[in-house]
Amino acid sequence: MWYHKPVINEDMLQSLPNLKIVASSGVGIDHLDLNLLSSYGVKASNTPFVVSTDTADLGMALMLASSRRLVEGYQMAVSCDTEYFPADWLGTEVSGATLGIVGMGTIGYKVAERAKGFEMKILYHNRNRRNKEEESAVGAIYCKKIDDLLQQSDFVLLSVNLTPETHKLIGKRELELMKPTATLINISRGLVVDQDALVEALQNKVIKAAALDVTYPEPLPRDHPLLKLKNVIITPHIGSATKKTRRLMMENMTESIQAGLTGLPVPNEVL
């Protein structure tokens, strides 16, 4: 299963009586009804760790591109109408700025490791606090309340799983807590953000900018306001899109399938 296709529903499961395993690409499994699968005796697997570094790299790429207005700059450089580059056309610093990471799992932690190289101040919010060694290795400060993180961060990066608890985690209230100079970066799932509230916040300059690798739905309808905002960078869910990683994902999935078909313990099984 790639990019959540085909859709696994009751009809599909009934039509495939000998289906033993669904191997899903990537780490997110929010698109799978695990109880339904289990009721048909079908196992499920994902590819959790192999996607982590590429996704963290993309999170950094989006943060840097957004802060330095890279896409706008490119458009200016290649436009037929450009005669000179205006002196007052400016971006903002990443080095030394404050990054708030919401969701400090494998991906979130790798983002923190990379951000440390830029001398960023790192705050994080997570269901559970990381241990002291892990925190001090990246200089990360725990924020028990997400509000504290939102109020202090220049960049807020979302790297949580999508669960009922994280659905619309960032809504109107959270966006209003953020600094008006802050940027929201989402590399988790579109539904973690209240998208309508985000559009409004960007239009009304409640926050400065957003950089999104994920939206809901994917792709967005072609007339969606997010596609037209100058202060938004959107990429087509390419967090794990490198040749090497895709190959590794495929290898993982093949292993899971082979194990599932031969009745052996399934690597990366999701229960």
Added chain:
Amino acid sequence: MSKKVQAIYLWWHKSVIDQELLQSLPNLKVIANSGVGMDHLDLKLVASFGVKVANAPCDVSGSTADTEVALLLASARRLVEGYHVAISSGMEYCEADFLGVEVTGATLRINGMGSIGYKIALRAKAFEMNILYHNRTWRKEQEEQAVGATYCKKIDSLLQKADFVMVVVSLTPLTDELIGKREMELMKPAATLINISGGTIQNCPATALQTGVIRAAALEVTYPEPLPRLPSLLITLLKLENIIITPHLSIKTGKATYMITEEAAENILAALNGLPIPSEVLPS
């Protein structure tokens, strides 16, 4: 009016300082340049008019290093292309086909390990990149170890092993066209070239990109800036999908611009008061 002008704050390459201008400003005492690069100024000509010159080598190396890593990441992950796909009015794209190359664990070769090159190495290390560098001189062992960098005496050596080649030198006659056709052909076909130095270092990147000699390029500056809107250039360089060109973003932040301007102002005030100029540049 022209008799009143005693100082010029040169914001990038404007205004052009030539014989005519210098002759028209008899009371000019100092030209303060924004930034550190001086290749656009004829220092001997300016000195012949008794005018002092200063640059602003203030520490915007962090800001510049950030831009270069931004370009490296954007190019590797095809961020600009991805953006255009995501917002395009058509629905033609197939997600499974859209692949970039890995940054974590890749080999970065840095040509030029001054303060900017070193800060780039610090950032690249956080991405677990393997760092090779070439510089006029070796860095100290502790400095090398801190970023896990390996020195390469010859420019050619290990061009073949690098996934990313980044050029970070100040433009001088020695470095003009440092990366030309020959060097690009030595690079891996899967490699990316990132140039953040004076724009003339590029030589025919269009051909190399079109024919797949190298995978992609990201150019921070081009000479002249912006690229002239000539039909032939428009068709080639500017339309290539595997090139990102940015308008000298490296110092375009509020903080960096402020620091540069503050330093230039210090230089101007010193010159006008007959005091030693903090960052005076003499013709070599």
